[in-house]
Amino acid sequence: ELLRALLGIYLDKNSPHPFPTGAEVRDVYIVDPGLAVIDTNSVLADNHRSGILVEELTIASLVRTLAANIPGINRVKILVEGKERDTLAGHADLSDFYDTLAISKASDQWAAAGQ
Incomplete structure (x- = not known):
């Protein structure tokens, strides 16, 4: 439900980071205590704006x-x-796992650079 709420914000046409209409999180699986798997629909990837920054922000x-x-x-x-994919929309790598600490640090750096 958390990610569906997040997508709801991004599906708004006035969002600074809009997602394509019809984008959905199909499911979230907790595979082991430290690993989560997010399964999105193809609309999110196939109709996502292309570009490394916008994909990494998503x-x-x-x-x-x-x-x-x-x-x-x-x-x-x-x-x-439900399948692995090489990239989100041509740039951001989806073939591996994302480390939450590394993503958090990178996001903080992006935010600081934008101020």
Whole structure:
């Protein structure tokens, strides 16, 4: 429900980081105490704005939301329609796991650079 709420914000046309209409989180699995898997629909990936920064911001939002709300999550894997995919929309790598601490640090650096 957390990620669906996040997507609801990004699906708003006035969002500074809009997601494509119809984008959904299909499910979230807690595979072991430290690993979460996010399964999105193909609309999120196929119709996502392309570009490394916008794709990384999407991934960071999903990963940080889970890490902030589910204690002990330290790695996140993102699937599309239940399958692995090389990239989100041509740039951001989805082939590996995302370390929540590394994503948090990178996000903080992006925020500091933007101020």
